[in-house]
Amino acid sequence: MKTILNFEWLKWISDDAAKNIFLVLFVLIGILVWLLPKDYIYEGIENPRWWHNLKLWAAGVLAMIFATYLIF
Numbered sequence: 001m002k003t004i005l006n007f008e009w010l011k012w013i014s015d016d017a018a019k020n021i022f023l024v025l026f027v028l029i030g031i032l033v034w035l036l037p038k039d040y041i042y043e044g045i046e047n048p049r050w051w052h053n054l055k056l057w058a059a060g061v062l063a064m065i066f067a068t069y070l071i072f
Helices: 015-033 054-071
Strands: none
Touching: 015 054
16 A cells, blocks of 8 residues: 655755754744734733733744754
8 A cells, every 4th residue: 555645755854954944944933923913912902911922922832842853
């Protein structure tokens, strides 16, 4: 039976190159998160506080994932 997910075409990419590709993707996602307008972030909140800023939470999570990929 032929497999559906065949990643043989990726075998020429080294582990370091794959790691760097994912690190760049995490940075790009972080940039896109910071480009979200403030009105969209605080929508539905009457008295916004700093901890309501979803950009900060997303950046924190992305930083932890980035550090994990960077170390391992």
